[in-house]
Amino acid sequence: MPLKEVAKFSVSQLQVLDEHGQLDEKLDPRLSAADAVRLYEAMALGREVDQRLVRLQRQGRMGTCPTCTGHEAAVCAPALAMTERDWFVGYYREIGARLMRGDSLAQSLRYWHGYEEGNLQPQPGRTLPVTAIVGAQVLHAVGIAYAMKYRRETDSAVVTFFGDGATSQGDVHEAMNFAAVWQVPVVFICVNNQWAISQPREQQTRSETIAQKAIAYGFEGLQVDGNDPLGMYLATDRALRRAREGGGPTLIEALTYRLLMHTTADDPRRYRSDAEVERWWKRDPVPRMRRYLEGRALWGEAQQQALQERMRQQLDAAVAEAELREDWRPDLLFDHVFGAPDPELEAQRQTFLAALPAATAVDAHGA
Amino acid sequence: MPLKEVAKFSVSQLQVLDEHGQLDEKLDPRLSAADAVRLYEAMALGREVDQRLVRLQRQGRMGTCPTCTGHEAAVCAPALAMTERDWFVGYYREIGARLMRGDSLAQSLRYWHGYEEGNLQPQPGRTLPVTAIVGAQVLHAVGIAYAMKYRRETDSAVVTFFGDGATSQGDVHEAMNFAAVWQVPVVFICVNNQWAISQPREQQTRSETIAQKAIAYGFEGLQVDGNDPLGMYLATDRALRRAREGGGPTLIEALTYRLLMHTTADDPRRYRSDAEVERWWKRDPVPRMRRYLEGRALWGEAQQQALQERMRQQLDAAVAEAELREDWRPDLLFDHVFGAPDPELEAQRQTFLAALPAATAVDAHGA
Amino acid sequence: MAPKLTMVEAINLALRQEMERDDQVVLLGEDIGVNEGVFRVTAGLHKTFGAERVIDTPLAESGIVGTAIGMALAGLRPVAEIQFAGFVFLGFGQLEGHAARYRSRTLGQWTVPLVLRMPYGAGVRAHEHHSESREATLAGVPGLKVVIPSGPRSARALLAAAIRDPDPVIFMEPTQLYRAFREEVPEEPELGVIGRAHVERTGSDLTLVSWGAMMLPSRRAADALARDQGVQVELIDVQSVAPLDAATILESVSRTGRCVIVQEAARSFSLASEIVARINDQVLLQLEAPVQRVTGYDVVTPFFQRERLYMPNEARIIAAVGQALAD
Amino acid sequence: MAPKLTMVEAINLALRQEMERDDQVVLLGEDIGVNEGVFRVTAGLHKTFGAERVIDTPLAESGIVGTAIGMALAGLRPVAEIQFAGFVFLGFGQLEGHAARYRSRTLGQWTVPLVLRMPYGAGVRAHEHHSESREATLAGVPGLKVVIPSGPRSARALLAAAIRDPDPVIFMEPTQLYRAFREEVPEEPELGVIGRAHVERTGSDLTLVSWGAMMLPSRRAADALARDQGVQVELIDVQSVAPLDAATILESVSRTGRCVIVQEAARSFSLASEIVARINDQVLLQLEAPVQRVTGYDVVTPFFQRERLYMPNEARIIAAVGQALAD
C-alpha cells in the first residue's frame, strides 16, 4: 500500500427553485397550499419586522439589533419543516422563524430593547432564546439531542442555526464531533451569509464549501441555495427524518447573503462593495417565493395588499405592547440569580432599592 | 444545478517500509547512512528512556509520567527531517525526538520528577517544552508559524505534534483553521495511537480517518503508517518543503499505537484487550528500522551491543545528574511570576521563607 | 453501624443512589465509563447503568460543559466530570456565558440544573496543571454555585444535594482527601444543604475558617492548640463557597473577636479575601485583631516537588492563631 | 498645546506609535483591519501598516489568544483584541494555562510578552454579554497583569507600557470612557508604569479608591463633597489591578483612617474585596470606620435598560462617604 487512496468524498449542492422562479419538478417537495402560503407570509413578516426594527432603532426606540433581511428562506423554511416536538436552537438572526415557532413579537421587541422580560415567551416549548455568544448554542443543541435520544423521543429532533463565522469557533467543532460520536438527532444549519461582520467568507475559512466540514466528523454535509425556500425545506425535511430515524446528524450549508448591515451599529460600506450587494438583491428569497405562489395561483396583488395591512397592524400593536412598562420592576434580577433566595442577595436587594431614587435620576439623565 | 456535485476529495495513505521490512523503492527517501543510523539510535534511545522512566517511577524515584513506546518512528523521523531553524512544538509523548532536538536527558527526567528546573534546557532554541493541556500547543505552533512568515524566515517551518484525542479539542480546530487562512508554514502531525487514555479512536471521532479532517480547512491531509520511519520521514520532509516554500499547512496522520500504559498511573488492561496490543507489537517500529539498517549492512549485533552499553551509561549518568539537588532553591518560583520584582510577591516570599523549616518537616513527613 | 468509606467511595455512593432514584440523572466525562474514572470515582456505574447513562465523551471540556447545559435545558440531570479542575477553564466560556445566566436572563423560564464535578488541589504529587485551587474564579461568577466537601460524609451529602439542586453546581473534590481517611457514611440517603457552613467544633477564643483539604491541618491545629495551649478555637468548614454562608462565620467572629482563615488557593482575589471583606462590612467593630489569612502564594502553582512547601500546614496555622491572639 | 483626544483616539495613538517604533508589534483580532474595529480603535492602522501587521482573524477567541501566545514565544509583540471582554472567557484556558505560566514554568527561559486589549463595562446600552466587569477573574491568575485606564492620557501611556512589558498584560478599556471626554495627550510618547496607582487628588478626610469608568462618578463625588460639605477626599485611581499597588492605597488609608472603594464589578470575589483584605492585613489598626464598598451587585449583569440602576453613581458614593465619616 505505498501511496493508496483510502477514502473518497464529495459535496453536493441542492436547488429546487432557482432565482428565475424555475422549479425542478423532480425535487419539488410539493408543499400544500396552506404550507406554501404560511411560509411566504412568515418570510414577508420577518422582512417587515426587520425594517421596523431598524426604523425604531434610528428613532432611539430600540437597542442595537441585528438584521435578518436576506435570510428569510434559510430560517423560515426549516421552521416549516419542523414540528412542535422538534427543538429550535438558534442564534440571533432568525426573527421570522422564531415567530413561526410561536414567539411573541412584542416580547422579541422588548428583548432587543434591553429588557430581560423580553425573553419570557408565551410558550417557550422547545424554542430556546436568542444567544449572542457566537457558536455556543450549537453545543446546547447537541446536549438536547442527546436527551431526545436518551428518552426515546423518536418524534423529536433538534435544528440549530449558526453563521459562517461561527464555524471557526471551537465550540461548533466540538458540537459536531460529539453529535457524530453520539449519533444524536440534530440538524446543523450554517447560515452562510458570506460575512461575519466585516470578515468575508474566504478569510473565515479556506475550505471550498462549509458543507465539506462535515467530512471531518464522518457525516453528510450538503450545500443548499439558502435563498431557495423549497430547497431549504427539502433539505431540512430530509435531514430531520433521518435524524428522527436514528441516522444521526446532518450539516446543511445555506448559501445566502446578509443584505443589510450586521447590526444597526454597523456600516457595511466600510468593507464591501455596493455591486456585490446589488448582485445578491437579485437573488432575494422573498419575491422568489412570491413568484412561486403566484405560479401556483395561490397569491396575487390583493392578497399582498391584505398581508401588508395585517403586518402593519400586527407590528403597530406589538410595538405599542412592547413599549408598555406596566410590569417593570427594577429589582427583578435579584429574584432569578438562583432558584431560591439567598440572604446576601436579599441584603444587596435592599441596598439597591434604597439607592434607587438617586439611580433613577441618573438614568433619566444618562439615557 | 438541481443536485450537483460541487467538490470532490480523497485521502491517501503512505507507507515506504512495511512491517515485513519490505521497502517501496519508488518512494524510498534514500537516507544517508549517517542519517539512517542516527534515526535508529534516536528511536532506540527513546525506547530505552521510556523503560527506565517506568522503572524509576515504580521505585518511587519519578513522578507520574507518560510512555512513548511505539511512537518512536512517528516522532523521531519528523525530527530527522527538521533542521535547527524549524520549530518543534510537541505535547508530552516525544522523548526520543526531543533528545534529537538537543534537550538534555537529565533535565527531562527532572521535569517529570516535578522540578520546574527540568524545563531549563541547555539550548532551548526552537524546541518548546512539554505541554500537558491537550491540544493547546497547536495554537502556539500556528502563532509561531505566523511569526516565521512575517519575518520572511523562509528556511523555517513549525512541526507540531498532538494525539488523536486532541483532535476533539476546539483549540486544534481553531489552529488548523487559522493556519489555512493565514497560509503559514506549519506541519500538523497527529500521532493517532488509537487511544486517548481509555477512549478508543472510533469513539473519539466518527471520521474514517484523521487525515480527512484537513478537508474541513482546505489543505492536504495524508495518512501515514506511523510505525514506518521512512514513510514518516518522507511525509514530513515533503510537508516541510511545501511549508517553507509558502505552500501552507499539511496534516499528517501518523497511524501508530501506544504499546504501554497511558501514564504510569494507568492500567490499560481495564479497557483494551491483550490481543489488540499483541497485534501492534508485531508492527513495532524499532525492530523494523533495525532490519532496514541491517538490510543496508549498516548495523549488526556488535553495533547493537555497543549501543545498548552507551545508552545504559548515558541513562545512568543522566539519572545521577537529575537526582542531584545542588541547585535546589525552595523559593525559586517567586523569581519568575513576572519579569520584574513585585513588592507584594517579595513580602510573600519572606512569609514563605520564614515558614520553611516547618514546611520542610511536613514535606519529609508527607512525601 | 454504617460502613466506613473513603471520599471516593462516598462520592460513588451518592452518584449510584441518585442514579437509582432518578433515571434522568446521567454522567458524562472523559474516561468515566469503561475505565471508571482516573480516580475510580465512577467505579461500577458503567457496568450497572450502561453506556447511555455513564457517557465516555470525546476529549473536549467545552464540549462536556456545553452539551451538559443542553441536557439540563432539556430536563435531564447531567453530572459532568472535568478530569482535573485545571482543565475547566477550557469550558469557562460555557459556564460563564450560559450555565450561570440562563435562569436570570429568562427570569426562570429556562434553568440549567447540572453538576460539574472536578478533582482539584495539590498534595498528590501530580503533574503540572493538576493541582490548582481556583474556587474563587468559579465562585466569582454570579449564578454558579460552588461546593467543596471536607470528608466522605459531607461529600456524599453535598453531592446528592447538588444533583437535586435546581441550579448549576460546581462540585470541587480535594484530591488530597480522596483516600486520606475513612468515615462512617450511612447507607440511607443524606442531603447536605448548599449555602450552609458547618461549625465543626465550637470554641470561644478564635474563629478558624477553612474548607476542602485545608480542613486537615486546621483540625490538627485546633487539636494541638487545645491540647498544648488550652486555646479553644471555633472551627468552621465553609463547604459552600457560593452562595457563601457568611452569617455563620460572622456570628462566630462577633463572639470570638478573632479570626484565622486557611486556604490552599493563592492569596489574592480569593475566598479568604472575600471573607475578610464580609467581616469588615458587618463585624469590624467586634474585631480585636486583624484577621489572619494563611494561604497559598500568588505564584503559579508549583510542580509537585515544591507543592507541600507552598501549602498551608499545621505550623503556619498555629503561628497565625498565635499572632491573632497576641494582636 | 497638545491635542485633545478621546480615549479611542489616545489608544489609537499608542498603537500607531508603538508600531512605528518596533516592527515586531503586530495587531490581531476580529474586524480590526479593514473595518478598523467596532469602536474604530484601530482607525487608519490597516491602511498604514497593511494586513500583515493588522490582522483580521477568523472568529475564534481561543484562537486569537493562543496564536498570540505563539507569536510572543517567537519574539513578536502581538497586541490582540477581544471584541468585547465578555468573549474573553472563550480564551481563558489559553490565558490561564499558558500565557500566565510560560515564564514561571520555564524559569524565565520562555516568556509571553503579549497585550490583550478589550473593551469592557456597562453604560453604553449594549446587548447582553457586552457589559461585564470581570477584572478580578483575570487578575486572580498569577502571572497575568491587568491594567485599566481612566482617561485618554493614562490609556495612551499605560498601553504603550503594556506593549513594552515583558509579560502578558490584559488591557481593559472602559467603553463608557471611549468618547466620554477629551484630554490633552502629548504627541511625544509617554510611558505609564504598570504596578503603580495614581493619586489623582490629595485629601485628608477619607481615601476614595476607584478605577476605570467609575472614576467619573468618583471625581464628581469628590468635587461635590469638597464643594458642599468641605470634605477633602484623597482620590486614588488604581490603574493596575495586577500587580496591585497596595502600598499607595494603604499609605493613604493609614493617614485618613477611612476608605471608600467604588467598583462597577459585582461585589463578591472582587478587587474591592481584595483591597479590604490588604487593609485588614496592614492598616487595620489605623482604620476608624469599616471600609465602605460601593459596588455592582452579585447578579448576572443586567440588560441595558437596567444597567444604570445597577451601577454605582455619585449619589451612592456620597452616601457611602457620609457613612464612613459618621461611623
Ligand SMILES: Cc1ncc(C[n+]2csc(CCOP(=O)(O)OP(=O)(O)O)c2C)c(N)n1
Ligand atoms: C464569542 C463571540 N465573539 C465575537 C462576537 C462578536 N460578533 C457578534 S456577531 C459576529 C459575527 C458573526 O458572524 P457569523 O457567524 O457569520 O454570523 P452572522 O452575523 O453573519 O449571521 C461577531 C464577530 C460574539 N458575539 N461572540
Ligand SMILES: Cc1ncc(C[n+]2csc(CCOP(=O)(O)OP(=O)(O)O)c2C)c(N)n1
Ligand atoms: C485539556 C485536557 N483535558 C484532559 C486532559 C487529561 N488527559 C491527559 S492525556 C489525555 C488523553 C490524550 O489523548 P491523545 O490526544 O490521543 O494523546 P495520547 O495520550 O494518546 O498520546 C487526557 C484525557 C488534559 N491533560 N488536558
Ligand SMILES: [Mg+2]
Ligand atoms: Mg455570516
Ligand SMILES: [Mg+2]
Ligand atoms: Mg491517543
